[in-house]
Amino acid sequence: MSTQNYEPNMVLSTTEFDVIGTRPVRHDGADKVTGRALYGADIELAGLIHGAILRSPHAHARIKSIDTSKAEAHPAVKAVVTSADLPDAGDEIIDLGEGATPLKYLRGNVLASGKVLYKGHAIAAVAANSLHDAQEALKLIKIEYEVLPPTLTAPDAMRDGAPILHEGLKTTELGKPTDKVSNVASHFQHVKGDIAAGFAEADLVIEREFNTATVHQGYIEPHNTTVLWNNDGRVQVWCSSQGAFAIRDTTAAILEVPVSQVKVTPMEIGGGFGGKIPVYLEPVAAVLSKKSGHPVKIVMSRADEFEATGPTPGSCIRVKIGVKNDGKMVAAQAWMAYEAGAYPGAMIVPGSMCVFAAYDIENIVIDGFDVVVNKPSTAAYRAPGATNAAFATESIVDEIAEKLGIDPLDLRLRNAATKGTRRADGPKYPRIGCVELLEAMKNHPHYNAPLEGPNRGRGVAIGFWFNAGLPSSCSMSVNADGTVMLIEGSPDIGGTRTSIAMQAAEVLGIAAEDVRPTVADTDSVGFTAVTGGSRVTFATGIAAIKAARDLRDQMIQRVARIWDVKSEDVEFEKGVFMSSNGTKNSISFKDLAKQLTSTGGPIVGRAAINPPGVGGSFSGNIADVEVDPETGKVTILRFTAFQDAGKAIHPSYVEGQMQGGSVQGIGWALNEEYFMNPEGKMMNSSLLDYRMPTSLDLPMIDTVIIEVPNPGHPYGVRGVGEANIVPPPAALANAIYHAVGVRMDRLPMNPVAVMEAIWKKEGVPA
């Protein structure tokens, strides 16, 4: 590994604050390094019993009959349920904030009725005194299947005569319903300019097809839930999820009870990355609890995680880009088919919006296809859809740079999207940091360091993610000791309690440690959308800022009353209230806090928001690799991640997002895949065989935080959770090309894929 004589983690900061930009210890830190933090699986309740789920051994089959009588007769069994125990969803359409979905799909994924659509599809569940008893009882359930042929990839599922998953699914073609029954749930198009004229103008056109495998978020904590359907009719849920309100609302919809009848208490969550937004277990545990009269806990096994939660789509993407000899891109076209898994809703919409998002191109056509296949129903995974798309586009951009003899970062700078650039899907960018990102990459010592030795190469790539706003709520109360209690509703997966508290502390002029954040249950805080879309530090941050301002303004009024002045005559700066009418009165926040009870009573600040002004984030990588030409193994020698954070509230946790996202991207690039047999059974559903990066596979991941402030946030925050996973596969593919001269067109680029590419170019050795 190269010796590094530069600062590994740089912050290119534009504005300094008192609290923001510092690195305090996180508020939940002590609990998490001592084993005291309670995650969903750690909960224990009086009378708790354990649930287990019977899952389909077939990828595609009709259920002819289910006989649960022997399981029900097992002495330790307290309840057995099937889809017959859930209300019939009918044709209801619900919108839980992520687009309209037929309720029958959500319900059908929780417990199958009629057909099973993937291996691992839940069919029945048992609750018993112990998990071992429940697992034993599952073996007593008899199911007769009519096994059907599966279809496992988007191109296969789109062909005429492919096995049909949903007899009632008719293709939506360019926004219009049709009568065509097929596996294509929808085909849509984004058009900008005149694509034919654009390609006619081009001096060089490159077109390639790329295929990417299904991959999993790979959070270490399996899904879990504990549900008590109480005697008063209230459904109480304790679980690890990315959003207690999302779990509440989906569970209530499937159970057909009012949302107020469900209370979700968020436990600590052991990673999510988009995979802990959907509901799998709660309705099942709820009906088991209702039937048995006990609280019921269900925890997924690791195999369940791979086979029955929501991985990210495999995809087939064709990209064609035309450029002038001077490097100006004049036309770009993409055909993108993403695998939704068993139910419609592949992340093709955001994928299609990201495919050319980094560039200002006059003429664009993008065709997107949402295709159902006999694999688990896909879910979000960190910048969902964007990584697949960037692998295709950024590989072709590298090839163009090589063919035209232009530096790959210069080529990108020549075409970089900037404020005012209109994306093919419609919106014009507000202030973005694509150019600043590329310039930081170009100026970094890594880009200019020599890379010597055989079979070594350097690759670059960039990526974009929108980030999200969505509703957040926050309230704050002042303690007599001058500290502030902060109640919010965003499950903390990576230090957001602290990034939220720091923003409140900045407003109040107190230390980050003096704001005590709590992530509350759904009865105790206003509606708050999921921890997803890189939104928490942005949106819940704004809620905290506004609640802190509300608190501050009430304290100003209190001071004015004590001093008998107008509140306009009280100023507040760095934690001190001062009179501005010449009387030179002053009182600190802490001193005033002591007097609140005796001067009129307690003070509570609050805010509930749905913020506009979301700022998209660009990220980039410089990656050096060495390829073993004998085995195809790719070793990463050096890796630098760049990202526009807008403003890094807590730089250590921003770096952490960048490092973690980069490494997930590296795993996706080099190793991870659902290895399916022809019958549609995943052959590697363990953490031994589904190979995620270990500490030994990686170098340090250096970071450069760029701060191009987002005008839509008081301190400039954009959100940093996702864009970092987008460029690594393309950066590594480009590095592999520069190391051994082969263009990789599929993920993962594991040793087999690399050797096949080398043999295709050089011939198979005798």
Added chain:
Amino acid sequence: MPRKVQVQTKINGEDVEFLCEPRQSLLEALRDIVGLTGAKEGCNDGNCGACTVLFDGRIVTSCLVLAVEAEGKQITTIEGVAMGNELHPIQQCFLEGAALQCGICTPGIIVAAKALLDQDTNPSEEKIRLWLANNLCRCTGYDKIVRSVQAAAGRMQEAR
């Protein structure tokens, strides 16, 4: 139901006695019987390392050890790493170095890192990476974990 077995063992320096089924793992016994939920179940087949504990000083994944095997042994879990009310230098360095995000792998990683620093006071980056290779972390990319173990080694040497 199989007859339960009585097990006498030492956990974090305390004598502990429990009843378990012969088929139960040490992880199950720690979490569900003894009530120490710091060790986590991530895979139940020895591949993620979230359930790492020390078994007579040796690193084991407690999901692959039968509870009855704990008879007469010394077990150290994450709950036994801090020294009374004072955090172990590894724990302190993890906090200062932001070496955790979701925190689910953290107990196993801290236990594994403690075993390393107990036998090598100045491990190389490569050795730390090798030592922690059975502890999967999906959030951090390991960078800040490795740096924090290095920082803890330095702090422990200073304290000597």
